[in-house]
Amino acid sequence: RASLWLLPRSLLPQLYRAYSRSLNSLHPTCFFLIRAKKMSNFSRQIRFSSSVFRGLQYRISRSFTTIEGHRPTIVHKQGLDILHDPWFNKGTAFSMTERDRLELRGLLPPNVMSNEQQIERFMADLKRLEVNARDGPSDTNSLAKWRILNRLHDRNETMYYKVLIAKIEEYAPIVYTPTVGLVCQKYSGLFRRPRGMYFSAADRGEMMSMVYNWPADQVDMIVVTDGSRILGLGDLGVQGIGIAIGKLDLYVAAAGINPQRVLPIMIDVGTNNEALLKDPLYLGLQQHRLDGEEYIAVIDEFMEAVFTRWPHVIVQSKWAFKLLQRYRNSYRMFNDDVQGTAGVAIAGLLGAVRAQGKPMIDFPKQKIVVAGAGSAGIGVLNAARKTMARMLGNNELAYESAGSQFWVVDAKGLVTEEREDIDNDAKPFARKTKEIGRQGLREGASLAEVVREVKPDVLLGLSAVGGLFSKEVLEALRGSTSTRPAIFAMSNPTTNAECTPEEAFSIVGENIIFASGSPFTDVDLGNGHIGHCNQGNNIIGLGTLLSGSRIVSDGMLQAAAECLAAYMTEEEVLKGIIYPSISSIRDITKQVAAAVISEAIEEDLAEGYREMDARELCKLNKDEILCYVEDNMWNPDYPTLIYKKD
Numbered sequence: 001r002a003s004l005w006l007l008p009r010s011l012l013p014q015l016y017r018a019y020s021r022s023l024n025s026l027h028p029t030c031f032f033l034i035r036a037k038k039m040s041n042f043s044r045q046i047r048f049s050s051s052v053f054r055g056l057q058y059r060i061s062r063s064f065t066t067i068e069g070h071r072p073t074i075v076h077k078q079g080l081d082i083l084h085d086p087w088f089n090k091g092t093a094f095s096m097t098e099r100d101r102l103e104l105r106g107l108l109p110p111n112v113m114s115n116e117q118q119i120e121r122f123m124a125d126l127k128r129l130e131v132n133a134r135d136g137p138s139d140t141n142s143l144a145k146w147r148i149l150n151r152l153h154d155r156n157e158t159m160y161y162k163v164l165i166a167k168i169e170e171y172a173p174i175v176y177t178p179t180v181g182l183v184c185q186k187y188s189g190l191f192r193r194p195r196g197m198y199f200s201a202a203d204r205g206e207m208m209s210m211v212y213n214w215p216a217d218q219v220d221m222i223v224v225t226d227g228s229r230i231l232g233l234g235d236l237g238v239q240g241i242g243i244a245i246g247k248l249d250l251y252v253a254a255a256g257i258n259p260q261r262v263l264p265i266m267i268d269v270g271t272n273n274e275a276l277l278k279d280p281l282y283l284g285l286q287q288h289r290l291d292g293e294e295y296i297a298v299i300d301e302f303m304e305a306v307f308t309r310w311p312h313v314i315v316q317s318k319w320a321f322k323l324l325q326r327y328r329n330s331y332r333m334f335n336d337d338v339q340g341t342a343g344v345a346i347a348g349l350l351g352a353v354r355a356q357g358k359p360m361i362d363f364p365k366q367k368i369v370v371a372g373a374g375s376a377g378i379g380v381l382n383a384a385r386k387t388m389a390r391m392l393g394n395n396e397l398a399y400e401s402a403g404s405q406f407w408v409v410d411a412k413g414l415v416t417e418e419r420e421d422i423d424n425d426a427k428p429f430a431r432k433t434k435e436i437g438r439q440g441l442r443e444g445a446s447l448a449e450v451v452r453e454v455k456p457d458v459l460l461g462l463s464a465v466g467g468l469f470s471k472e473v474l475e476a477l478r479g480s481t482s483t484r485p486a487i488f489a490m491s492n493p494t495t496n497a498e499c500t501p502e503e504a505f506s507i508v509g510e511n512i513i514f515a516s517g518s519p520f521t522d523v524d525l526g527n528g529h530i531g532h533c534n535q536g537n538n539i540i541g542l543g544t545l546l547s548g549s550r551i552v553s554d555g556m557l558q559a560a561a562e563c564l565a566a567y568m569t570e571e572e573v574l575k576g577i578i579y580p581s582i583s584s585i586r587d588i589t590k591q592v593a594a595a596v597i598s599e600a601i602e603e604d605l606a607e608g609y610r611e612m613d614a615r616e617l618c619k620l621n622k623d624e625i626l627c628y629v630e631d632n633m634w635n636p637d638y639p640t641l642i643y644k645k646d
Contacts, residue, residue: 071639072639072640072641072642073088073639073640073641073642074642074643074644075088075102075641075642075643075644076643076644076645076646077643078102078103078104078643079102079103079104079107080107082102082104082641083104083107083108086153086154086155086156086157086160087157087158087259087260088641089155089156089157090156090158090159090638091108091113091118091155091156091159092108092109092111092112092113092118093112093113093114093115093118093638094108094112095112096112098640098641101641101642101643102641102643115162115638118159118162119159119162119163119166122152122159122163123163123167125148126145126148126149142173142174142178142179142182143179143182143183143186145171145174145179146174146175146179146183147190149163149164149171149174149175150190150192154192154193157259158636158637158638159636161249161252161253161259161636162636164249164252164253165253165586165636168253168254168582168583168585169581169582169583172250172253172254172519172582173518173519175246175249175250176246176247176249176250177246177492177493177494177517177518177519178492178493178494178495178518178519180242180243180246180493181230181233181492181493183242183246184230184233184236184239184240184241184242184243185233185236185239186239187236187238187239187241187242187283188239188279188281188282188283189281191283195241195245195264196241196244196245196263196264196265196266197210197211197213197214197263197264197265197266198238198241198265198266198268199265199266199267199268199298199302200267200268200269200284200285201268201269201270201285201287201290201294201298202285204297204298204301205301207301207302207304207305208301208304208305208308210305211305211306211308211309211310212309214263216260216261216263218261218310219261219262219263219306219310219313220257220258220261220262220312220313220314220545221248221251221257221261221262221263221313221314221316221541221545222262222263222264222265222306222310222313222314222315222316223243223244223247223248223251223262223263223264223265223316223317223336224244224264224265224266224267224302224315224316224317225240225241225243225244225265225266225267225317225318226240226266226267226268226269226319227239227240227241227266227268227271227284228240228289229318229337230243233493234273235271235272235273235276235289236271236273236276237268237270237271237273237276237282237284237285238266238268238271238282238283238284238285239276239283239284240266241264241265241266243318244264244265244266245264247264247316247336248262248263248264251541251542252634253585254582254585254586254589255541255542255586255589255593255633256542256586256589256632256633256634256635257541257542257545257634258634259634265306267298267299267302268284268285269285269289269290269295269298270284270285270287270288270289270290271284271285271286271288271289272288272289296323296326299319299323303315303327303331303333307331307332312332312548312609313332314332314333314334314541314544314545315331315332315333316333316334316335316336316340316541317333317334317335317336318335318336318337319335321335321338321375321378321379321425323335324338324339328551328552329551332544332549332550332551332552333552334540334544334552335375335379337374337375337376337379338375338376338378338379339379339383339540339552339557340540341376341379341380341462341490341517342376342379342380342382342383342384342557343383343540343557343560343561343564344536344561344564345380345383345384345460345462345488345490345536346380346383346384346387346557346558346561346565347536347560347561347562347564347565347578347579348486348488348515348534348536348565348578348579349363349366349368349384349458349460349486349488350363350387350561350562350565351513351534351564351565351568351573351578351579352366352457352458352484352486352513352515352578353366354565354568354570354573354578355484355486355513355573355574355576355578356457356482356483356484357483357484357574360562360565360566361391363387363388363391364388364391364392364401364402364405365405366405366457366458367405367407367454367455367456367457367458367481368384368405368406368407368456368457368458368460369406369407369409369447369450369451369454369456369458369459369460370406370407370408370409370429370460370462371409371410371447371459371460371461371462371463371465371468371469371498372409372410372461372462372463372464372465372491373408373409373410373415373423373425373426374462374463374464376462376490377408377462377463378425378426380460380462381406381408381429383554383557383558383561384402384406385399385402385403385405385406385428386399386402386554386558387558387561388401388402388405389401389402390558403428403429406429407431407450407454407456408426408429408430409445409446409447409450410426412444413443413444413445413446413447414431414436414441414442414443414444414445414446414449414450415429415430415431416430416431416432416433416436416442416443416444417430417431417432417433418433418443419443419444439453439454440453441453441454447468447469447473448470448472448473448476449476451473451476451477452476452479455479455480455481456477456480456482456485457480457481457482457485457486458485458486458487458488459473459477459485459486459487459488460488460490461487461488461489461490461491461497461498461499462490462491463491463498464491464492464496465491465496465498466491466495466496466497466498467498467499468498468499469487469489469498469499469503469504470499471503471507474487474499474503474504474507474508475507475508477508478507478508478509483511484511484512484513485508485512485513486512486513486514486515487499487504487508487512487513487514487515488515488516489504489514489515489516489517490515490516490517490536491517492517492518493518494518494519494520497516497517497518497520500520501514501516501520501521501522501523501531501533502523504531505523505525505531510525510529510531512531512576513534513576513578514531514532514533514534514576515533515534515535515536515578515579516533516534516535516536517535517536518535519533519535520533520535521533530575531576532575532576532577534576534577534578534579535579535582536579540552540556540557540560540592540596542589542590542592542593542596542629542633543556543560543592543593543594543595543596543597543600543629544556544596544600545609546593546597546609546612546628546629546632547596547597547600547601547605547606547607547608547609547617548600548606548607548608548609548614548617549600549605549606549607550605550607551605553599553600553603553605555599555602555603556596556599556600556603556605558599559595559596559598559599560592560595560596562595563591563592563594563595563596564579564580564588564592565578567580567588567591568580586633589633590626590629590630590633591626593629594622594625594626594629597617597625597628597629598622598625601617601618606618609632610632612628
């Protein structure tokens with residue numbers, strides 16, 4: 001007879017690893033027993049509890065069906081065709097048996113290299129070639145690094161992501177902001193081989209058939225841009241596809257999205273950049289940008305086409321707030337500027353409350369001055385107001401009360417109800433005339449005046465105006481009523497940041513909290529003290545994907561923000577660290593994804609992903625959801641390749 005022992009839940013991972021291979025072949029409906037060796041701390045035989053058994057059954061039954069990157073891959077090519085395919089090429093890491101099987105023997109040097117050896121060789125080459133890869137004196141070292149990494153991406157995709165993950169702190173600023181801004185500006189000259197898809201105004205009526213030109217039958221994530229607003233650099237037209245490519249590279253490295261199931265897309269509707277219109281080497285449509293109904297008609301056709309072929313895909317865009325409202329309840333999409341930035345900013349704002357030694361529930365008491373009333377600024381304002389309202393009781397009175405905590409300053413100054421032609425999205429945050437009169441303010445008051453009179457807890461910059469937080473503004477913040485005021489210079493790229501950390505710490509004081517949208521190095525304050533520079537990153541995509549939710553709800557964004565804010569230890573936040581280091585990005589992504597999935601289940605939005613249907617997903621407890629997320633995160637491991645004749 002088989003013996004069955006009650007095992008502590010903490011031992012399940014070990015049990016899973018030990019028995020998964022032998023038990024995986026069992027039919028999932030079978031009730032199986034396990035003979036456990038007698039151990040001194042086991043004294044009696046009893047049955048597994050149903051929840052423990054279900055957790056074990058979950059891990060075992062899916063051990064070889066959902067763990068990304070660990071299944072053998074069938075390919076229909078051999079020889080040089082394999083070596084020229086970046087998805088399957090392993091370079092010198094092909095084993096001898098694979099070289100025989102795939103007819104590679106003699107096409108590669110005889111020494112089989114390990115992953116570690118490959119990375120070591122690449123890093124040595126990178127250091128040596130950085131200077132040589134520069135294209136003249138105007139080419140920066142960061143752009144030279146981008147060129148070298150891009151070449152690796154072209155020939156060996158797995159190796160590229162292995163290097164990116166291993167050196168994420170060093171290379172995230174290269175593949176994304178701030179270097180990606182420079183890449184986009186020079187993209188027509190840097191273009192060597194296509195990556196992603198291009199739809200244009202000239203393709204109207206053809207997009208439904210065009211989507212079938214992409215070889216992947218399954219696409220999980222699309223990042224799309226029309227090139228109109230690239231990191232505060234303005235209209236870059238078709239060259240803006242660099243931002244979509246860079247964003248997806250981070251999704252793969254940080255969130256474990258499978259690179260074979262991501263798709264960067266450019267929708268070229270023209271450009272209003274006169275320099276590009278006159279440039280004979282420009283790769284895009286040389287016509288002025290469409291707008292109004294013509295523009296919407298192109299986007300409508302595109303959305304219908306991609307969701308017809310890939311009905312479960314997530315589309316991330318940087319389109320205007322109105323387009324988000326148009327599509328968010330019909331298609332599975334979210335806006336990076338409006339929702340992504342908002343989620344990251346809320347996490348930072350909640351972290352700043354913790355850094356002041358207060359509980360997060362005190363967030364509704366914060367006085368916040370916001371510089372910038374564009375789509376990103378309005379997105380953060382709406383999200384922050386909803387967060388405050390939820391903490392105050394989530395009713396109409398709470399929502400009204402939360403609105404009084406914000407002062408919005410745009411290019412014309414303080415926004416009040418006296419403003420003529422006020423934007424409808426900004427109208428809910430316009431200050432009342434009588435109220436600002438008592439504060440000594442007026443319509444159009446300057447940012448420095450507002451900061452001086454309001455004495456805010458938080459100064460939040462989403463203006464895309466580099467240096468907006470001038471010496472006068474920062475000196476005014478020294479009068480804040482907060483014991484630890486927070487400065488968020490969130491505009492990208494680095495040149496558009498409202499101030500630098502050095503300016504903030506030197507003018508306002510050493511006790512501030514500083515956060516930015518682009519990477520800055522920490523500031524040495526002397527006497528062993530460090531001024532920490534926190535960088536926020538949007539990481540909601542994985543949880544949305546794995547939940548299967550048809551929409552990205554405000555509650556899911558809220559869950560992501562609260563999880564991110566709570567991730568830091570009390571010791572870390574008191575030091576002024578409110579965002580986790582990018583070196584731990586994959587772990588925090590896993591935690592945030594689990595929180596987003598749990599919220600989607602709570603809101604009855606979850607529909608499941610691949611083999612995990614909604615009914616099974618809803619049965620998982622917190623630990624099982626974390627296991628589910630981890631199993632579906634892609635890792636850059638070379639799969640075993642098996643040739644099959646087409």
